Amino acid sequence: MNDMRTKNEQRPREIIDVVAHMVIEEGISSIAMAKVAKRTGISQSNIYLYFKNKDDLLKQVFLAQKNSVNDYMNAHFTEQPDVVANMKLYARIIYQFAIENPVAMDVITQYENSPIFGQIDISAEEAEMDFDRVTVLVKQGMKDGIIRDTDPYVLMAIAYDTLVRYAQSVRNKTVDPIRVPLETILDMLEGAWRVLK
Numbered sequence: 001m002n003d004m005r006t007k008n009e010q011r012p013r014e015i016i017d018v019v020a021h022m023v024i025e026e027g028i029s030s031i032a033m034a035k036v037a038k039r040t041g042i043s044q045s046n047i048y049l050y051f052k053n054k055d056d057l058l059k060q061v062f063l064a065q066k067n068s069v070n071d072y073m074n075a076h077f078t079e080q081p082d083v084v085a086n087m088k089l090y091a092r093i094i095y096q097f098a099i100e101n102p103v104a105m106d107v108i109t110q111y112e113n114s115p116i117f118g119q120i121d122i123s124a125e126e127a128e129m130d131f132d133r134v135t136v137l138v139k140q141g142m143k144d145g146i147i148r149d150t151d152p153y154v155l156m157a158i159a160y161d162t163l164v165r166y167a168q169s170v171r172n173k174t175v176d177p178i179r180v181p182l183e184t185i186l187d188m189l190e191g192a193w194r195v196l197k
Contacts, residue, residue, distance in 0.1 A: 015040050016061050018039050020107045022036070028117075029116055055121060058120050062111045065105075069101075069105075072097045073093055073097075077090065079137065083147055084147075086138075086141075087155075087193055088186050095163045095182055098163065098168070109168075135153070146195060
Protein backbone atom coordinates (compact mmCIF):
# COMPACT_ATOMS: atom_id res chain seq x y z
CA MET A 1 0.00 0.00 0.00
CA ASN A 2 1.39 3.41 -0.95
CA ASP A 3 1.73 6.07 1.72
CA MET A 4 -0.33 8.96 0.37
CA ARG A 5 0.96 11.41 2.94
CA THR A 6 3.28 14.07 1.55
CA LYS A 7 5.87 16.12 3.32
CA ASN A 8 5.47 19.84 3.78
CA GLU A 9 8.96 21.40 3.69
CA GLN A 10 8.13 24.01 6.34
CA ARG A 11 6.37 21.61 8.69
CA PRO A 12 9.49 20.37 10.55
CA ARG A 13 10.41 23.94 11.49
CA GLU A 14 6.85 24.64 12.63
CA ILE A 15 6.91 21.53 14.82
CA ILE A 16 10.34 22.43 16.22
CA ASP A 17 9.15 25.95 17.07
CA VAL A 18 6.06 24.64 18.89
CA VAL A 19 8.10 22.08 20.82
CA ALA A 20 10.67 24.75 21.77
CA HIS A 21 7.86 26.74 23.41
CA MET A 22 6.53 23.57 25.05
CA VAL A 23 9.99 22.90 26.51
CA ILE A 24 10.01 26.35 28.11
CA GLU A 25 6.42 26.12 29.35
CA GLU A 26 6.32 22.51 30.52
CA GLY A 27 9.90 21.20 30.63
CA ILE A 28 11.63 18.66 28.43
CA SER A 29 10.48 15.63 30.39
CA SER A 30 6.81 16.46 29.78
CA ILE A 31 7.12 16.41 26.00
CA ALA A 32 5.00 13.61 24.53
CA MET A 33 4.18 13.05 20.88
CA ALA A 34 0.45 13.14 21.59
CA LYS A 35 0.84 16.59 23.19
CA VAL A 36 2.97 17.75 20.26
CA ALA A 37 0.30 16.56 17.83
CA LYS A 38 -2.40 18.41 19.76
CA ARG A 39 -0.40 21.65 20.01
CA THR A 40 0.66 21.63 16.36
CA GLY A 41 -2.68 20.49 14.99
CA ILE A 42 -0.84 17.76 13.07
CA SER A 43 -1.73 14.11 13.50
CA GLN A 44 0.77 12.10 15.49
CA SER A 45 1.35 9.79 12.53
CA ASN A 46 2.22 12.79 10.34
CA ILE A 47 4.78 14.01 12.87
CA TYR A 48 6.59 10.72 12.28
CA LEU A 49 7.00 11.74 8.63
CA TYR A 50 9.50 14.33 9.85
CA PHE A 51 10.98 12.80 13.01
CA LYS A 52 11.83 9.14 13.67
CA ASN A 53 10.69 9.28 17.28
CA LYS A 54 10.44 11.57 20.29
CA ASP A 55 14.21 11.49 20.91
CA ASP A 56 14.86 12.52 17.31
CA LEU A 57 12.37 15.38 17.70
CA LEU A 58 14.02 16.52 20.95
CA LYS A 59 17.43 16.30 19.32
CA GLN A 60 16.30 18.40 16.35
CA VAL A 61 14.76 21.01 18.67
CA PHE A 62 18.10 21.39 20.48
CA LEU A 63 20.15 21.44 17.27
CA ALA A 64 17.90 24.10 15.71
CA GLN A 65 18.45 26.41 18.69
CA LYS A 66 22.19 25.70 18.83
CA ASN A 67 22.56 26.29 15.09
CA SER A 68 20.80 29.65 15.44
CA VAL A 69 23.44 30.70 18.00
CA ASN A 70 26.22 29.53 15.69
CA ASP A 71 24.72 31.34 12.69
CA TYR A 72 24.33 34.54 14.72
CA MET A 73 27.93 34.34 15.93
CA ASN A 74 29.24 33.73 12.42
CA ALA A 75 27.19 36.62 11.03
CA HIS A 76 28.34 39.12 13.68
CA PHE A 77 31.89 38.18 14.62
CA THR A 78 34.70 40.00 12.86
CA GLU A 79 38.25 39.76 14.10
CA GLN A 80 39.30 42.69 16.29
CA PRO A 81 42.77 44.24 16.75
CA ASP A 82 43.56 42.32 19.96
CA VAL A 83 42.50 39.22 21.83
CA VAL A 84 40.67 41.04 24.64
CA ALA A 85 38.63 42.99 22.09
CA ASN A 86 37.84 39.67 20.35
CA MET A 87 36.65 38.13 23.60
CA LYS A 88 34.58 41.19 24.43
CA LEU A 89 32.96 41.05 20.99
CA TYR A 90 32.23 37.35 21.53
CA ALA A 91 30.62 38.30 24.86
CA ARG A 92 28.56 41.11 23.32
CA ILE A 93 27.31 38.78 20.59
CA ILE A 94 26.25 36.12 23.11
CA TYR A 95 24.47 38.75 25.20
CA GLN A 96 22.71 40.30 22.20
CA PHE A 97 21.64 36.90 20.89
CA ALA A 98 20.22 36.03 24.32
CA ILE A 99 18.26 39.31 24.40
CA GLU A 100 16.96 38.94 20.82
CA ASN A 101 16.31 35.18 20.95
CA PRO A 102 15.11 34.32 24.44
CA VAL A 103 13.33 31.13 23.35
CA ALA A 104 16.49 29.68 21.80
CA MET A 105 18.59 30.53 24.85
CA ASP A 106 16.04 29.25 27.34
CA VAL A 107 15.68 25.98 25.41
CA ILE A 108 19.46 25.50 25.24
CA THR A 109 19.75 26.19 28.97
CA GLN A 110 16.98 23.71 29.77
CA TYR A 111 18.61 21.03 27.65
CA GLU A 112 22.05 21.58 29.15
CA ASN A 113 20.60 21.24 32.66
CA SER A 114 18.35 18.25 31.97
CA PRO A 115 19.21 14.58 32.54
CA ILE A 116 17.28 13.87 29.32
CA PHE A 117 20.04 15.66 27.40
CA GLY A 118 22.32 12.72 28.11
CA GLN A 119 19.69 10.22 27.02
CA ILE A 120 18.99 11.55 23.54
CA ASP A 121 21.47 10.74 20.82
CA ILE A 122 23.44 13.99 20.59
CA SER A 123 27.16 13.58 20.04
CA ALA A 124 29.66 15.81 21.80
CA GLU A 125 30.40 17.45 18.44
CA GLU A 126 26.74 18.17 17.79
CA ALA A 127 26.25 19.61 21.28
CA GLU A 128 29.25 21.90 21.06
CA MET A 129 28.83 25.51 20.01
CA ASP A 130 30.87 26.40 16.93
CA PHE A 131 33.07 29.18 18.25
CA ASP A 132 36.27 27.91 16.63
CA ARG A 133 37.34 31.31 15.29
CA VAL A 134 37.16 32.80 18.77
CA THR A 135 38.90 29.78 20.32
CA VAL A 136 41.87 30.12 17.95
CA LEU A 137 42.23 33.79 18.93
CA VAL A 138 41.99 32.94 22.64
CA LYS A 139 44.73 30.32 22.25
CA GLN A 140 46.92 32.91 20.53
CA GLY A 141 46.28 35.29 23.45
CA MET A 142 47.48 32.56 25.79
CA LYS A 143 50.66 32.08 23.77
CA ASP A 144 51.22 35.85 23.83
CA GLY A 145 50.84 35.90 27.63
CA ILE A 146 47.72 38.10 27.61
CA ILE A 147 45.07 35.50 28.46
CA ARG A 148 45.28 33.01 31.32
CA ASP A 149 46.87 29.75 30.23
CA THR A 150 44.01 27.35 30.82
CA ASP A 151 41.49 25.47 28.76
CA PRO A 152 40.02 28.09 26.39
CA TYR A 153 36.65 26.35 26.53
CA VAL A 154 36.52 26.99 30.27
CA LEU A 155 37.12 30.71 29.77
CA MET A 156 34.52 30.88 27.03
CA ALA A 157 32.02 28.87 29.10
CA ILE A 158 32.46 31.27 32.03
CA ALA A 159 31.63 34.14 29.70
CA TYR A 160 28.78 32.29 27.98
CA ASP A 161 27.07 31.22 31.21
CA THR A 162 27.52 34.63 32.83
CA LEU A 163 26.12 36.49 29.83
CA VAL A 164 23.16 34.16 29.33
CA ARG A 165 22.19 34.55 32.99
CA TYR A 166 22.73 38.31 32.86
CA ALA A 167 20.52 38.56 29.75
CA GLN A 168 17.83 36.44 31.45
CA SER A 169 17.98 38.70 34.50
CA VAL A 170 17.68 41.81 32.33
CA ARG A 171 14.71 40.30 30.46
CA ASN A 172 13.05 39.24 33.72
CA LYS A 173 13.71 42.70 35.19
CA THR A 174 15.58 41.30 38.19
CA VAL A 175 18.67 43.24 37.09
CA ASP A 176 18.48 46.84 35.94
CA PRO A 177 20.87 47.24 32.96
CA ILE A 178 21.23 50.93 33.80
CA ARG A 179 22.51 50.19 37.30
CA VAL A 180 24.48 47.10 36.21
CA PRO A 181 25.40 47.76 32.57
CA LEU A 182 26.83 45.20 30.19
CA GLU A 183 30.16 47.04 30.38
CA THR A 184 30.42 46.14 34.08
CA ILE A 185 29.90 42.47 33.25
CA LEU A 186 32.48 42.68 30.44
CA ASP A 187 35.01 44.27 32.82
CA MET A 188 34.48 41.44 35.32
CA LEU A 189 34.91 38.86 32.58
CA GLU A 190 38.06 40.58 31.35
CA GLY A 191 39.44 40.29 34.88
CA ALA A 192 38.80 36.54 34.74
CA TRP A 193 40.41 36.18 31.31
CA ARG A 194 43.57 38.23 31.72
CA VAL A 195 46.85 36.95 33.10
CA LEU A 196 47.39 38.22 36.64
CA LYS A 197 50.31 40.65 36.84
